[in-house]
Amino acid sequence: MIEQFGRAGFLLIFAVAFPLVPIGASVALGLFRIRPRKPDPIKQSVYECGMVPVGDALVRYNVRYYLFALLFVVFDVEAIFLYPWAVAYRGLGVYAFVEALIFIAILLVGYVYAWRKRAMEWI
Amino acid sequence: MPALLTLITHNWYDIRDLSNLSGKIEQLIRDANGPGWLVFVVSALLGAAGIVSFIGAVAIINIWIERRVVGRMQSRLGPNRAGPFGLLQPVADAIKLMQKEVLQPKVADGLVFSLAPIAFTVPGILVMAVLPWGRNMALANLDAGVIFILALTSLGALAVFAGGYGSNNKYALFGAMRVIAMLVTYEIPSVLALLGLVLFSGTMNLSGIVLFQAKYWMPLLLVQPLPFIIYFISSSAELNRTPADLAEAESEIAGGYHVEYSGMKFGLFYAAELINAVSVSAIIATVFLGGWWLYKVDEIVPGWMIFIGKIYAVYFLFVWTRGTLPRFRIDQLLAFAWKWMTPMAFLNLVLVAAEVLIWNETGVSAGLVLPLYAVLNAAFAGVLIVAWVKFMGPRFSRFPERLRYYSQIDVPSLPAVATRTDGGAPGLAEGRSA
Amino acid sequence: MPLKSEPVEVNIGPQHPSTHGVFRMVATIDGERITDVKMIVGYLHRSMEKLAEERTYTQNIPFTDRMDYLSAINSNLGYCLAVEKLAGIEVPERATVLRVIFSELQRVASHCMATGAFINDCGAWQTPVMYTFRDREKVLDLIEMTCGARITTNYIRIGGVAFDIPDEFLPALDRLVNDDLPQRFDEYDRLLVGNEIILMRARDVGVVTPELAINAALSGPMLRSAGIAWDLRKADPYCGYDTYAFDIPVGYNGDSYDRMVIRIEEMKQSLRIIRQAVHRLPGGPHKTDVPLALRPPAGEAYARIESPKGELGFYIVSDGGPAPYRWHVRAPSLINLSVLKEMTVGQTIADAIVTLGSIDINVGEVDR
Structure with missing residues (x-):
């Protein structure tokens, strides 16, 4: 198994090198003065439809979907729990089926509760 | 030598x-x-080089495909000047982008800003490691292949978030926040959709899933149409493609997360989007369409050719939806995932579990049971979708939606609009002199 | 528990892909939701109303082209009607019918543009706008055939129209009006009117109540979407519109979707009018001779027409000289835009863009 991950690791090296090639070419063009580099304050300001931006962008942003994020944690962990069950399912028989049904039913209660509490709406 | x-x-x-x-x-x-390690290194390098050269070709060719195909859909020609049929257009684009001045806002977080396009490219390429290109042709034959691709496909969103948040631009901030919202929403349906397939084929190894389909001569798309729909929609949300391209949202937030990028960094975002689209197409082609297997054809034609053909068939679907559909609003998109796709994926999971149980316990032959399940699941998917639209579909206040037509209208008695031609409009002379 | 968050003030425009020109909207946004909108116009101001006071009445016609450049003929028509009213000029029958034909053709072109751009604002990736542009091009071909220009036509003149139609015009018009465009409009019906995503995006977005519509003096599709049957072609007929049989589509909800559907229906009604007009097209001269340096008697006149955007009014005061003493334009785009704040506050950024698209402003007309 570790050998297989090692093979994927070789691809990781290539995958990191892949975007570095055009970036490197771009940098090289800059070194050869083919690519212009004439910074000025207007160019280096952020784009806001041609106006001078008012205030900073990194503010305390109202994340209206934070309840989704909470639900996500619950459901994602639960889905990952189900993966080993799914792989071993054929060997386990009716017992595993019923048990998974109970597991999903418990989750479903939470799901319905969240729905009724309007957690799944953009506030 | x-x-x-x-x-x-x-x-x-x-x-x-x-x-x-x-x-x-x-x-x-x-x-x-x-030495033994040399064997390992050489074979791994060979595979990795093959995949990366495919990705390189994809990054070049898909720009052309995307623009030409969408051009045809929009009743125009698309790029046709650079080279025959405009084939050299991506090359021209790349050369242009490399020559352009790289602008970076002073207020941006330089390191995050520069690393984001690279981080966006990597997962899309890395996904290809576990996909089988032929009978024994997976670079890494991981037993946890499905988990591997699920982990990697959601990494791209983090790179987008980094790029958007690092830009210190308000539009990019909105784009970044939307990306995270879509990530936490669409991860669950896609995980659950693939869970059904794992349950059915009994393995998380992607080569195993393909072999399962080859063994029973049944692409899983036929047996499990609902997960296909769910996975297609949620992956198009994760890919930022048009029904769900909220992070980009050209018409709303003017490009979103990559609004500050220019030069080759922008080019990388652009190319990586296409690479990610091809990776997801490859995942769908593997788990739903049977990868390199195609009935008896794979004995004559090399498996990777069939696989690439299937990738591009799925990719065409992505381009098609992009050329056809308008964009959702963010709250609609999230509600769609939570209120439709998640419960449906759960129901589908229960159904599949029951089906597998029956198949396993009774021991009916696969030739009988799989077509039966295919019909059953297609009917199930159809009924669920129709029922959802009927009972849970979007409700609009204040119907009816038909228009009224008036051929006569009542004109309230307004003071008549008078034309004064009697000379002195009041205040004329003073106005002129002042 | 209220979340503590800082509202972000964002400029949407002037250089933004979907402000239809250089319109600027400063939105205060609290996590995607708009809490305040300031509208800033004037980036395309060319001071036409003042410039016109130094030019003769005929020289002013090209200014009207450049106001609403998407429906130049309608702007021409409104201005010429005002001058004719002021100077008491009779227009030949053929010219009146030609004016109706071209004004309705221009309405089709303008509504094509508005519909396509609106769907583009809904987030479609250029496809609908390409389709509607294809049809708009066909209409513009006909206009070009007659007057040589496609956008800034300068076609309708004081006392008639500039040129008579060429021989090949009527067969081409017949093909367009009877074969080509009806098929296209059915296609719009299938693709756009029943589209679920467009329904979700545009229904209940940017709602104008009837009271608001009347109080804000809205006109055109904005007013009709709110459920008020008002169309100057019926209410205050000009160019003999009262003798044509056509219907006014009126919506119920006052939302963006109604405005889109109304535009599509109005295009169909325009074709009806064109068909009747072609039938009754008389012979005779296409214009009366009007002196180039027209000197209308001192006085004032207000003429209004139903332009694709709404009520386009021209108020002209003459002091007897060759140039208007005062020239004021009641621009429907500007007045329809004035309710943007009421329509968008409380909605998300995406809705604000859809709302702005559904108003169908033309910044050339907003700023003049």
Whole structure:
């Protein structure tokens, strides 16, 4: 198994090198003065439809979907729990089926509760 | 070296399958009493080089495909000036982007800003490692392949978030926040959709899933149409493609997360989007359409050709939806995932579990049970979708939606609009002199 | 528990892909939801109303082209009607019918543009706008055939129209009106009117109540979407519109979707009018001779027409000289835009863009 991950690791090296090639070419063009580099304050300001931006962008942003994020944690962990069950399912028989049904039913209660509490709406 | 040459010339018909070539080279090294690690390194390098060259070709060709196909859909020609049929257009684009001045806002977080496009490219390429390109042609034959691709496909969103948040631009901030919202929403349906497939085929190894389909002569798309729909929609949300391209949202937030990027960094975002689209198409082609397997055809045609054909069939679907559909609003998109796709994926999971149980316990032959399940699941998917639209579909206040038509209208008695031609409009002379 | 968050003030425009020109909207946004909108116009101001006071009445016609450049003929028509009213000029029958034909053709072109751009604002990736542009091009071909220009036509003149139609015009018009465009409009019906995503995006977005519509003096599709049957072609007929049989589509909800559907329906009604007009097209001269340096008697006149955007009014005061003493334009785009704040506050950014698209402003007309 570790050998297989090692093979994927070789691809990781290539995958990191892949975007570095055009970036490197771009940098090289800059070194050869083919690519212009004439910074000025207007160019280096952020784009806001041609106006001078008012205030900073990194503010305390109202994340209206934070309840989704909470639900996500619950459901994602639960889905990952189900993966080993799914792989071993054929060997386990009716017992595993019923048990998974109970597991999903418990989750479903939470799901319905969240729905009724309007957690799944953009506030 | 001469040995390698004879290897290629004598086994040219085997080179169509990279695994054969790799096996031959391994054999060669073993015969020469080479060390074991060399065998490993050479075969891994060969596979990785093959995948990266495919990705490189994809990044170039898909720009052309995307623009030409969408151009046809929009009743225009698309790029046709650079080279025959405009084939050199992506090359021209790349050269142009490399020459452009790289602008970076002073207030941006430089390191995050620069790393984001690179981080966006990597996962899309890395996904390809576990996908089988032929019978024994997966670079890494991971047993946890499905988990591997699920982990990697959601990484791209983090890179987008980094780029958007690092830009210190308000539009990019909105784009970044939307990306995270879509990530936490669409991860669950896609995980659950693939869970059904794992349950059905009984393995998380992607080669195993393909072999399962090859064994029973049944692409999982037919047996499990609902997960296909769910996975397609949620992956198009994760890819930022048009029904769900909220992070980009050209018409709303003017490009979103990549609004500050220019030059080759922007080019990387652009290319990586296409690479990610191809990776997701490859995942769908593998788990739903049977990867390199195509009935008896894969005995004649090399598996990777079939696989690439299937990738592009799925990719065409992505381009098609992009050329056809308008964009959702963010709250609609999230509600769609939570209120429709998640419960449906759960229901589908229960149904599949029951089906597998029945199949396993009764021991009915697969030839009988799989077509039955295909019909059953298609009907189930149809009923669920129709029922959802009927009972849970979007409700609009204040119907009816038909228009009224008036051929006569009542004109309230307004003071008549008078034309004064009697000379002195009041205040005329003073106005002129002032 | 209220979340503590800082509202972000964002400029949407002037250089933004979907402000239809250089309109600027400063939105205060609290996590995607708009809490305040300031509208800033004037980036395309060319001071036409003042410039016109130094030019003769005929020289002013090209200014009207450049106001609403998407429906130049309608702007021409409104201005010429005002001058004719002021100077008491009779227009030949053929010219009146030609004016109706071209004004309705221009309405089709303008509504094509508005519909396509609106769907583009809904987030479609250029496809609908390409389709509607294809049809708009066909209409513009006909206009070009007659007057040589496609956008800034300068076609309708004081006392008639500039050129008579060429021989090949009527067969081409017949093909367009009877074969080509009806098929296209059915296609719009299938693709756009029943589209679920467009329904979700545009229904209940940017709602104008009837009271608001009347109080803000809205006109055109904005007013009709709110459920008020008002169309100057019926209410205050000009160019003999009262003798044509056509219907006014009126919506119920006052939302963006109604405005889109109304535009598509109005295009169909325009074709009806064109068909009747072609039938009754008389012979005779296409214009009366009007002196180039027209000197209308001192006085004032207000003429209004139903332009694609709404009520386009021209108020002209003459002091007897060759140039208007005062020239004021009641621009429907500007007045329809004035309710943007009421329509968008409380909605998300995406809705604000859809709302702005559904108003169908033309910044050339907003700023003049």
